[in-house]
Amino acid sequence: MAKRRPSASRYLPPQSAEELLARYARGERRFPRAELHGADLTVAKLSGADLSRAKLSGAKLSDAKLSDAKLRGADLAEADLTSADLTGADLADAILISATLTDAKLGGADLSRADLYAANLCSADIRNTRFDGARLGMTIFADVDLFQLCNADPPPVCELASFIDYHSMFASVHIPASRLENFLIRAGIPSAAAQYMINAATVVRGSDWNMMRSTFVSYGSPDERFARKLYEALHRNRVRVFLFSEHAEPGEKSTG
Structure with a gap:
Protein backbone atom coordinates (compact mmCIF):
# COMPACT_ATOMS: atom_id res chain seq x y z
CA MET A 1 0.00 0.00 0.00
CA ALA A 2 1.47 3.35 -1.08
CA LYS A 3 2.27 5.83 1.67
CA ARG A 4 0.09 8.91 1.72
CA ARG A 5 2.03 12.14 1.19
CA PRO A 6 1.49 14.75 3.89
CA SER A 7 -0.48 17.72 2.62
CA ALA A 8 1.39 21.02 2.46
CA SER A 9 0.19 23.58 4.98
CA ARG A 10 -2.16 26.03 3.33
CA TYR A 11 -0.97 29.63 3.29
CA LEU A 12 -3.42 32.11 4.79
CA PRO A 13 -2.65 35.83 4.33
CA PRO A 14 -2.63 37.88 7.54
CA GLN A 15 -5.85 39.76 8.19
CA SER A 16 -4.64 42.33 10.72
CA ALA A 17 -1.58 44.35 11.69
CA GLU A 18 -1.26 42.36 14.93
CA GLU A 19 -1.26 39.02 13.09
CA LEU A 20 1.28 40.25 10.53
CA LEU A 21 3.70 41.53 13.17
CA ALA A 22 3.35 38.37 15.29
CA ARG A 23 4.11 36.11 12.32
CA TYR A 24 7.04 38.32 11.26
CA ALA A 25 8.42 38.14 14.82
CA ARG A 26 8.29 34.32 14.59
CA GLY A 27 10.51 34.45 11.50
CA GLU A 28 7.92 34.31 8.73
CA SER A 214 15.01 84.13 4.02
CA THR A 215 11.93 85.74 5.58
CA PHE A 216 11.62 89.04 7.40
CA VAL A 217 8.70 89.21 9.82
CA SER A 218 7.41 92.77 10.02
CA TYR A 219 4.94 93.53 12.81
CA GLY A 220 3.62 96.20 15.17
CA SER A 221 3.76 95.96 18.95
CA PRO A 222 0.15 94.70 19.32
CA ASP A 223 0.99 91.74 17.06
CA GLU A 224 4.22 90.69 18.77
CA ARG A 225 2.74 87.51 20.27
CA PHE A 226 1.48 86.33 16.86
CA ALA A 227 4.79 87.33 15.21
CA ARG A 228 6.67 85.24 17.77
CA LYS A 229 4.52 82.17 17.04
CA LEU A 230 5.01 82.67 13.29
CA TYR A 231 8.76 82.99 13.77
CA GLU A 232 8.93 79.77 15.80
CA ALA A 233 6.84 77.84 13.25
CA LEU A 234 8.99 79.00 10.32
CA HIS A 235 12.17 78.30 12.26
CA ARG A 236 11.02 74.72 12.99
CA ASN A 237 10.56 74.24 9.25
CA ARG A 238 14.13 75.37 8.53
CA VAL A 239 13.19 78.75 7.08
CA ARG A 240 15.71 81.50 7.78
CA VAL A 241 13.77 84.20 9.63
CA PHE A 242 14.63 87.68 10.95
CA LEU A 243 12.58 88.79 13.94
CA PHE A 244 13.42 92.13 15.51
CA SER A 245 13.19 90.96 19.13
CA GLU A 246 15.51 88.02 18.32
CA HIS A 247 18.08 89.58 16.04
CA ALA A 248 18.22 93.32 16.73
CA GLU A 249 21.47 94.74 18.12
CA PRO A 250 21.36 96.10 21.69
CA GLY A 251 20.04 99.70 21.64
CA GLU A 252 18.61 99.37 18.12
CA LYS A 253 15.15 100.87 17.80
CA SER A 254 12.18 99.31 16.05
CA THR A 255 10.17 101.48 13.69
CA GLY A 256 7.07 99.29 14.29
Whole structure:
Protein backbone atom coordinates (compact mmCIF):
# COMPACT_ATOMS: atom_id res chain seq x y z
CA MET A 1 0.00 0.00 0.00
CA ALA A 2 1.47 3.35 -1.08
CA LYS A 3 2.27 5.83 1.67
CA ARG A 4 0.09 8.91 1.72
CA ARG A 5 2.03 12.14 1.19
CA PRO A 6 1.49 14.75 3.89
CA SER A 7 -0.48 17.72 2.62
CA ALA A 8 1.39 21.02 2.46
CA SER A 9 0.19 23.58 4.98
CA ARG A 10 -2.16 26.03 3.33
CA TYR A 11 -0.97 29.63 3.29
CA LEU A 12 -3.42 32.11 4.79
CA PRO A 13 -2.65 35.83 4.33
CA PRO A 14 -2.63 37.88 7.54
CA GLN A 15 -5.85 39.76 8.19
CA SER A 16 -4.64 42.33 10.72
CA ALA A 17 -1.58 44.35 11.69
CA GLU A 18 -1.26 42.36 14.93
CA GLU A 19 -1.26 39.02 13.09
CA LEU A 20 1.28 40.25 10.53
CA LEU A 21 3.70 41.53 13.17
CA ALA A 22 3.35 38.37 15.29
CA ARG A 23 4.11 36.11 12.32
CA TYR A 24 7.04 38.32 11.26
CA ALA A 25 8.42 38.14 14.82
CA ARG A 26 8.29 34.32 14.59
CA GLY A 27 10.51 34.45 11.50
CA GLU A 28 7.92 34.31 8.73
CA ARG A 29 8.63 36.65 5.82
CA ARG A 30 6.18 35.75 3.03
CA PHE A 31 2.84 37.56 3.25
CA PRO A 32 1.63 37.93 -0.37
CA ARG A 33 -1.91 39.25 -0.84
CA ALA A 34 -2.19 40.23 2.83
CA GLU A 35 -5.52 41.94 3.58
CA LEU A 36 -4.46 45.02 5.54
CA HIS A 37 -6.70 47.89 4.42
CA GLY A 38 -6.25 50.81 6.82
CA ALA A 39 -3.95 48.84 9.11
CA ASP A 40 -1.89 50.75 11.68
CA LEU A 41 1.71 49.72 11.03
CA THR A 42 3.33 52.91 12.29
CA VAL A 43 7.04 52.28 13.08
CA ALA A 44 6.58 48.59 12.21
CA LYS A 45 9.77 46.63 11.49
CA LEU A 46 9.14 44.66 8.30
CA SER A 47 12.45 44.78 6.45
CA GLY A 48 12.69 42.10 3.78
CA ALA A 49 9.02 41.12 4.09
CA ASP A 50 7.22 39.84 1.00
CA LEU A 51 4.02 41.89 0.75
CA SER A 52 3.54 41.43 -2.97
CA ARG A 53 0.02 42.41 -4.07
CA ALA A 54 -0.91 43.14 -0.47
CA LYS A 55 -4.00 45.26 0.14
CA LEU A 56 -2.60 48.20 2.10
CA SER A 57 -4.79 51.06 0.93
CA GLY A 58 -5.11 53.72 3.61
CA ALA A 59 -2.58 51.95 5.83
CA LYS A 60 -0.58 53.93 8.38
CA LEU A 61 3.06 53.15 7.63
CA SER A 62 4.83 56.30 8.82
CA ASP A 63 8.38 55.57 10.05
CA ALA A 64 7.96 51.90 9.13
CA LYS A 65 11.09 49.86 8.35
CA LEU A 66 10.47 48.35 4.91
CA SER A 67 13.96 48.25 3.43
CA ASP A 68 14.32 45.53 0.78
CA ALA A 69 10.64 44.66 1.18
CA LYS A 70 8.78 43.13 -1.77
CA LEU A 71 5.75 45.33 -2.45
CA ARG A 72 5.38 44.56 -6.14
CA GLY A 73 1.81 45.21 -7.24
CA ALA A 74 0.75 46.19 -3.72
CA ASP A 75 -2.22 48.52 -3.29
CA LEU A 76 -0.91 51.46 -1.24
CA ALA A 77 -3.44 54.05 -2.37
CA GLU A 78 -3.81 56.83 0.21
CA ALA A 79 -1.31 55.09 2.49
CA ASP A 80 0.74 57.24 4.86
CA LEU A 81 4.41 56.41 4.27
CA THR A 82 5.83 59.55 5.86
CA SER A 83 9.51 58.99 6.74
CA ALA A 84 9.18 55.27 5.95
CA ASP A 85 12.41 53.44 5.11
CA LEU A 86 11.82 51.86 1.68
CA THR A 87 15.49 51.63 0.73
CA GLY A 88 15.91 48.98 -1.95
CA ALA A 89 12.22 48.03 -1.84
CA ASP A 90 10.49 46.50 -4.87
CA LEU A 91 7.48 48.72 -5.59
CA ALA A 92 7.17 47.90 -9.26
CA ASP A 93 3.55 48.04 -10.44
CA ALA A 94 2.47 49.27 -6.99
CA ILE A 95 -0.59 51.51 -6.65
CA LEU A 96 0.47 54.66 -4.81
CA ILE A 97 -2.39 56.95 -5.80
CA SER A 98 -2.62 59.85 -3.30
CA ALA A 99 -0.02 58.17 -1.08
CA THR A 100 2.04 60.35 1.25
CA LEU A 101 5.76 59.71 0.79
CA THR A 102 7.04 62.87 2.48
CA ASP A 103 10.61 62.36 3.72
CA ALA A 104 10.45 58.69 2.70
CA LYS A 105 13.74 56.90 2.03
CA LEU A 106 13.42 55.48 -1.49
CA GLY A 107 17.08 55.18 -2.40
CA GLY A 108 17.60 52.19 -4.70
CA ALA A 109 13.87 51.36 -4.71
CA ASP A 110 12.15 50.14 -7.89
CA LEU A 111 9.01 52.13 -8.77
CA SER A 112 8.87 50.97 -12.37
CA ARG A 113 5.31 51.28 -13.70
CA ALA A 114 4.12 52.36 -10.23
CA ASP A 115 1.01 54.55 -10.19
CA LEU A 116 2.06 57.80 -8.48
CA TYR A 117 -0.99 59.85 -9.42
CA ALA A 118 -1.44 62.64 -6.82
CA ALA A 119 1.28 61.11 -4.62
CA ASN A 120 3.31 63.44 -2.40
CA LEU A 121 7.10 62.95 -2.63
CA CYS A 122 8.07 66.13 -0.78
CA SER A 123 11.67 65.83 0.48
CA ALA A 124 11.76 62.12 -0.38
CA ASP A 125 15.18 60.54 -0.98
CA ILE A 126 14.91 59.27 -4.56
CA ARG A 127 18.59 58.73 -5.29
CA ASN A 128 19.05 55.68 -7.56
CA THR A 129 15.28 55.12 -7.56
CA ARG A 130 13.81 53.61 -10.72
CA PHE A 131 10.80 55.36 -12.25
CA ASP A 132 10.74 53.50 -15.58
CA GLY A 133 7.26 53.85 -17.06
CA ALA A 134 5.77 55.18 -13.80
CA ARG A 135 2.42 56.98 -14.01
CA LEU A 136 2.51 60.62 -12.90
CA GLY A 137 -0.17 63.31 -12.68
CA MET A 138 -0.69 65.94 -10.00
CA THR A 139 2.32 64.34 -8.33
CA ILE A 140 4.21 66.55 -5.88
CA PHE A 141 7.98 66.75 -6.33
CA ALA A 142 9.19 69.26 -3.75
CA ASP A 143 12.80 69.49 -2.57
CA VAL A 144 13.93 66.44 -4.57
CA ASP A 145 16.60 65.80 -7.21
CA LEU A 146 14.85 65.01 -10.52
CA PHE A 147 17.82 63.11 -12.00
CA GLN A 148 16.26 59.63 -11.83
CA LEU A 149 12.99 60.88 -13.32
CA CYS A 150 14.84 62.53 -16.20
CA ASN A 151 16.74 59.31 -16.92
CA ALA A 152 13.89 56.82 -16.62
CA ASP A 153 13.64 54.40 -19.57
CA PRO A 154 10.92 54.28 -20.69
CA PRO A 155 10.11 57.75 -19.36
CA PRO A 156 7.24 58.26 -16.91
CA VAL A 157 3.76 58.59 -18.35
CA CYS A 158 2.41 62.00 -17.31
CA GLU A 159 -1.37 62.31 -17.60
CA LEU A 160 -1.81 65.65 -15.81
CA ALA A 161 0.61 68.37 -14.75
CA SER A 162 2.72 67.64 -11.68
CA PHE A 163 3.95 70.11 -9.07
CA ILE A 164 7.70 70.84 -9.13
CA ASP A 165 9.02 73.47 -6.71
CA TYR A 166 12.07 75.73 -6.93
CA HIS A 167 13.99 73.60 -4.39
CA SER A 168 13.76 70.70 -6.85
CA MET A 169 14.92 72.94 -9.67
CA PHE A 170 17.99 74.06 -7.72
CA ALA A 171 18.75 70.45 -6.79
CA SER A 172 18.50 69.45 -10.47
CA VAL A 173 20.61 72.06 -12.28
CA HIS A 174 23.38 69.46 -12.69
CA ILE A 175 21.16 67.58 -15.17
CA PRO A 176 21.77 68.43 -18.85
CA ALA A 177 19.36 71.26 -19.67
CA SER A 178 17.78 69.48 -22.65
CA ARG A 179 17.03 66.37 -20.62
CA LEU A 180 15.65 68.37 -17.69
CA GLU A 181 13.49 70.46 -20.03
CA ASN A 182 12.15 67.33 -21.69
CA PHE A 183 11.04 65.93 -18.35
CA LEU A 184 9.46 69.21 -17.24
CA ILE A 185 7.45 69.38 -20.47
CA ARG A 186 6.38 65.76 -20.02
CA ALA A 187 5.32 66.67 -16.48
CA GLY A 188 2.90 69.22 -17.90
CA ILE A 189 4.95 72.43 -17.69
CA PRO A 190 4.76 74.62 -20.83
CA SER A 191 8.00 74.78 -22.80
CA ALA A 192 8.56 78.52 -22.19
CA ALA A 193 8.01 78.09 -18.46
CA ALA A 194 10.33 75.06 -18.34
CA GLN A 195 13.11 77.05 -20.02
CA TYR A 196 12.57 79.96 -17.63
CA MET A 197 12.71 77.67 -14.58
CA ILE A 198 15.95 76.10 -15.75
CA ASN A 199 17.55 79.45 -16.56
CA ALA A 200 16.50 80.96 -13.23
CA ALA A 201 17.82 77.98 -11.27
CA THR A 202 21.11 78.09 -13.17
CA VAL A 203 21.66 81.83 -12.67
CA VAL A 204 20.74 82.19 -9.00
CA ARG A 205 23.61 81.26 -6.71
CA GLY A 206 25.14 81.97 -3.33
CA SER A 207 23.84 85.04 -1.54
CA ASP A 208 20.93 85.46 -3.95
CA TRP A 209 19.74 81.92 -3.19
CA ASN A 210 20.12 82.45 0.55
CA MET A 211 18.15 85.70 0.28
CA MET A 212 15.31 83.92 -1.51
CA ARG A 213 15.14 81.41 1.33
CA SER A 214 15.01 84.13 4.02
CA THR A 215 11.93 85.74 5.58
CA PHE A 216 11.62 89.04 7.40
CA VAL A 217 8.70 89.21 9.82
CA SER A 218 7.41 92.77 10.02
CA TYR A 219 4.94 93.53 12.81
CA GLY A 220 3.62 96.20 15.17
CA SER A 221 3.76 95.96 18.95
CA PRO A 222 0.15 94.70 19.32
CA ASP A 223 0.99 91.74 17.06
CA GLU A 224 4.22 90.69 18.77
CA ARG A 225 2.74 87.51 20.27
CA PHE A 226 1.48 86.33 16.86
CA ALA A 227 4.79 87.33 15.21
CA ARG A 228 6.67 85.24 17.77
CA LYS A 229 4.52 82.17 17.04
CA LEU A 230 5.01 82.67 13.29
CA TYR A 231 8.76 82.99 13.77
CA GLU A 232 8.93 79.77 15.80
CA ALA A 233 6.84 77.84 13.25
CA LEU A 234 8.99 79.00 10.32
CA HIS A 235 12.17 78.30 12.26
CA ARG A 236 11.02 74.72 12.99
CA ASN A 237 10.56 74.24 9.25
CA ARG A 238 14.13 75.37 8.53
CA VAL A 239 13.19 78.75 7.08
CA ARG A 240 15.71 81.50 7.78
CA VAL A 241 13.77 84.20 9.63
CA PHE A 242 14.63 87.68 10.95
CA LEU A 243 12.58 88.79 13.94
CA PHE A 244 13.42 92.13 15.51
CA SER A 245 13.19 90.96 19.13
CA GLU A 246 15.51 88.02 18.32
CA HIS A 247 18.08 89.58 16.04
CA ALA A 248 18.22 93.32 16.73
CA GLU A 249 21.47 94.74 18.12
CA PRO A 250 21.36 96.10 21.69
CA GLY A 251 20.04 99.70 21.64
CA GLU A 252 18.61 99.37 18.12
CA LYS A 253 15.15 100.87 17.80
CA SER A 254 12.18 99.31 16.05
CA THR A 255 10.17 101.48 13.69
CA GLY A 256 7.07 99.29 14.29
